[in-house]
Amino acid sequence: MATEKRGAGQGEPVLRLLGITKRFGQVTANENVSFSLNEGEVIALLGENGAGKTTLMNILFGQYTADEGTVEAFGRPLAPGNPRAALDAGVGMVHQHFTLAGNLTVWENIVLGTQRLSERSLSPRAAKDKIRALSGKFHLIVDPDAKVGSLTVGERQRVEILKALYRDARVLILDEPTAVLTPQETDALFATLREAIALGLSIVFISHKLHEVMDISHRVLVLRHGKLVAERTTSETSREELATLMVGGEVRAPEFPAMPAGPALLSLKSIFTDKLFDLDLELCAGQITGLAGVSGNGQGALSDLISGMSTPLSGEMTVAGQTPKSWSPRAAIAMGIGRIPEDRHKTGTIADFDLTENAILETYPEGFSRRGWMDWARAHAHTEHLIETYDVRCPGPEARIRLLSGGNMQKLILGRVLEESPKIILANQPVRGLDIGAVNYVHSRLAAAREAGAAVLLISEDLDEIMKLSDRIHVISEGRLSPAFGRGEMSAAELGKWMAGEGFAHAV
Amino acid sequence: MPFEMRLEPIAEPSLARRLTPPALAIVASFVVAALLALIAGGNPFAVFGLIFKGAFGSKFALLETLNRATPLIFTGLAVSVAFRAKLWNIGAEAQFYAGAVMTVVLGTGMLTLPPMLMLPLLAVTAALAGALVLLIPALLKTRFGVDEVVTTLLFNFIFLLFVSYLLEGPLKDPMGMGWPKSARLIPEARLPRIVDGLRLHWGFALALISALALWVIDRKTTLGFEMRAVGQNAEAARFAGIPVTKVILKTALLSGGLAALGGYSEVAGLKGSLTQDISPGFGYTGIVVAMLALLNPLGVVLAAFFVAAIFVGADSMSRAIGVPSYLADIMLASALLLMVLAILLTKFRVRRG
Structure with a gap:
């Protein structure tokens, strides 16, 4: 496949971002990001949640104004802060959350917003003919007269893509397009995208699914903490390298002296939920257990389970030697579990x-x-x-x-x-979005709690954070948990392999 | 480029910022009413003068306004306590009738106790009846996720037909000359007047006490804390271990009970018997009252007084110079719409582009 792609994407640059910087208060969401997209090329923008992908796209689409830097499309600078500028220049975006009206038909959704209110007449037939032609050309099979509300998720996505093509987009930006699709629908989408490249369109593909990035892109850009940390030609990189680049890996071992592991304060045995498969986990007194992994691989489900927000389908849970009679947030608090939730604003x-x-x-x-x-x-x-x-x-x-x-x-x-004074502490992404001073403060407090004998579970998508703090590390991938690795036992690259799904005994 | 607007949240609105837009909303609703009065052929100043005189111009007028405000305080409180917990109770009308029905069921001779026992007993049973009426939609919401806006709204119509059946059947006054009305309450079941000779009954006092009690519950009690937490962020409340379902059900009982007390107060304090038209939409107007009060229990008292004054004053004005009293409905509607806009402006700043 790589050979087939080689040679593509050598055309003129169609989109160019130069030195984009965007700050929100003390947090820098994008720092001096530059890249260019060539005609007929697919570039993948890879990065964890909060790495700055969405901010970057919002700047491109005029939702935000960059503090520094410029955006050029087809050699002409785009006016900052104007949502229409990108559309008019031929850049179309397919959002992760669709922006369609369910009670309108496909063609009405596609045409919506292409005309000014002052233009009254509109020929439905001409519009539908154009849509049918595009449908055929790009293998985007969908009935223009169907109500959007009756379509499947995959079909709705096709409508979104058609919407962009109808506006004569020559650059498509797809934000996590496969997050909502079945594997078959993903295959169909990729066929469409290959067709589009062959016809000279260019694509920015935003994702954190490594195998898809490997499959569809010519080049990969990796964003971490708002910075562009790496650029690779897809045929010359591997999933493992990308996983490591995405989550970091400069740190090797914890900064704190080792402590003997105490008794297990929380243990999970053969836990099944809709997102977790046969999961065993023990959290021991005086230890920080780090949970590494690419986001969306079951961290949320595990966190919900331990914090009392959900109950397992099957399996055993023991908290401080006791089996809880019923399980709820209140029960979790009462049994001595301190919870730092992933989303401090909402939860x-x-x-x-x-x-x-x-x-x-x-x-x-x-x-x-x-x-x-x-x-x-x-x-x-x-x-x-x-x-x-x-x-x-x-x-x-x-x-x-x-x-x-x-x-x-x-x-x-x-x-x-x-x-x-909780016996067990669940810290889910405790420093996401914080400035460096607050990060150090939170980390030192967690370390102090460990020294006082608490069992800490640290969930993070930042491998550096995990390696810096953890006495033991598990990797989670597709709801399965790796064995525990001791201090300094594994390199970032080795952990990256587990994150990419290698090494697990049974497939899911 | 077309004119585009953007709303920018204001971090901490100042007191002036919070009070000015609602005040402007009231003023603007008067301007709207003045234009309509002109169209109807009346001098706006004369119209407003007569409305004011009709509502406050004499002792009789003022008492009439307070009497009219009483049921609105109850339904306004019922709606505000529910809305604050994001329980969208549109059914205060049915709960109001449930209280009224319970009062005539027990108070027309089924049992006779001294007033000191009879009146509290009737109040409690009426409140329970209203509480149960709202408990059903609340259970449907918490168990099965059924939208309570739909169930409470539709239940109003069902319950009104049920009242109609009762008044034509089991509760019909045998001495009523065939009119669909209930028998009169026994004297022990009547709420006395607060001051002899003044036409204002203890229901008004009960309404004020309820408002005060709700304010205290809101700020001083655990239930109030839980209700506010669930209303403002149910997910965070659940994560913190607050029993969200239980809190919603307790809120429903409180809200339904308050609306039903309105029905009790209206029957036992003012009318003395139940007719099908005992409420000219007090349950629905309660929503307007609660919104105008920004869901604040003490604000509900003021808002109910304002709404009652407009209704009573407009009736009187209409009799005097023939401008239709529907003007009152339009004033309320425009005040409400403008208030919703005003609330937006207390929280956001409008920016161009």
């Missing part, structure tokens, strides 16, 4: 509640209410204590938490959890 805090209300959200039944009445005085005192102990920079306990920066919000959540 970890209530945006319009003040710091006090957020600080006692998990512990108010035991600590801050008596016979149905809240003890606000105690709650305030407790929050003041958390603010001081965990260095939360804020206007005060009565400030609404959404006014805080991500780092300070996370410190409050960390304080809420650690102040209860």
Whole structure:
């Protein structure tokens, strides 16, 4: 396949990004990103969640204005901050979440927005003829008169692509196009894309599925922490190399002295859920267990399970030597599991509640209410204590938490959890999106909890973070868990192989 | 390039920012009403003068306004407590009737107790009846995910037909000369007037107490904390271990009970018997009241007073100069629409391009 692709994509550059930088507050979402796309070429933009892929595309499409840098399409600069500029220049985007009206027909959806309100007449026949011609040319089989609401997900995606082609797009940007597709639909999509390249279109393919990137692209660009960290010709790289590039790998061993492993405080045996397959896991006292893996391979399901948000289909769970009678967030808290959720805005805090209300959200039944009445005085005192102990920079306990920066919000959540001296700590992406100071703070606190005898599960897509902190490492891939690897036992490249799905005894 | 607008969230709106748009909304709704009054052939100043006089111009007028505000406070509270927990109770009308029905079932001679026992008993049973009426849609929502907007709304019509059946059948007054109305409450079941000689009953006081109680629940109790948490972010509430389903069901009981107390107060305090038209849409107007009050329990009292004043004043104005009293409905509708816009403007800033 690689030979077949070689030689393609040698045409003129059709899209060029020069030195794009975008900052949100203290966080840099894109730092000096430059690349160009040639005519007839497919480039894959690879990176974890939060690596900056979406921000970059939003800049290209005028949703955001870059702080620095320019975008050129077909040799002409695009006006920044104008969503129409990219469309008018012939750049079309297929979003991950479709932007279709379910109660309209296919052709109506496609035509929608191509005309100004002032133009009244529109010939449905001409529009449908054009759609049919495009359908045939690109193997995008869909009935123009069908209602979009009655279509399958794969068919809707075809409508989205047709929408871009109808507007004479010559560059297609596909944001995680296969996330919603079945393998057969993915094959069909790839056939369409190959057809499109043959006809001179150019494609940016955003994904974190390695085998697809290997399959469809000519070149791969890897984004990490907002920076372009690597560029590879697809035929000269491997899945393992890409996995390693994507998640990092400069660090080899933890910074903290080893400690003898204590007893297992949480153990999972033969756990099955709809996303996890025959999973065994033990978290031991005094150890940080790191869970590495490419996102979307079951980390969320495992995190939900341990935090009490979901129950397994089958399997055994033991928490501090006891088998829980029923399983819920409250049961998890009561049995001594401290949870730092992946999404601190949606799951970890209530945006319009003040710091006090957020600080006692998990512990108010035991600590801050008596016979149905809240003890606000105690709650305030407790929050003041958390603010001081965990260095939360804020206007005060009565400030609404959404006014805080991500780092300070996370410190409050960390304080809420650690102040209860949990035996087990689930830290899911605890430093995503934080600035370097907050990152170090959170890490040192987790390390201190480990020294105090807690069993910590650190879930992260950043391999450097995992290798820096973990006493033991598991890799998760397609819902299966690798054996535990000790400190410094594995190199990043070896872990990368597991992440790409190699080494597992049984296929799924 | 076409004119494009963008809404930018405001981090921490100032007090002026939060109060100015709602005030402007009220003023703007008066401007709309003034234009319509002109079209109907009335001098807007005369029209507003007469509305004001009709609502506050005399002791009688003021008491009439307070009497009209009483059921609206109850239904307004019912809606606001439910909406705050994101339980979309559109069925305050049915719950209001449930309370009224329960009051005449028990209060027309089935049992006789001294007023000190009779009145609280009737209040509690009425509230329970309303609570049960909302519990059914709430259970359908929490168990099966059935949209409560649809179930509570449609249940209003079912329940009104049920009331109609009761008034033509089991509850029909044998002495009613064939009219579909219930028998009169026994004297022990009547809510007395607050001050002798003034036509204002204890139902009004109960409404004020309920508003105060709800404010206290909201800020001081565990249930209030849980209801606010579930309403603002159910996912975070669930993650933190708050029993979301239980909280929604408790909210439903509270909301249904409050609306039913309105029915109880209207029957036991004002009318003395049940007719099919005892509510001219108090349950629906309660939604307007709650929205105008920005779902604040104490705001509900003010909003109910405002709405009642417009209705009572417009009736009186209409009798005096013949501009249709529908003007009141339009004023409310425009006030509500403008208020929704105003709420948006307290939270966002409009930017060009």
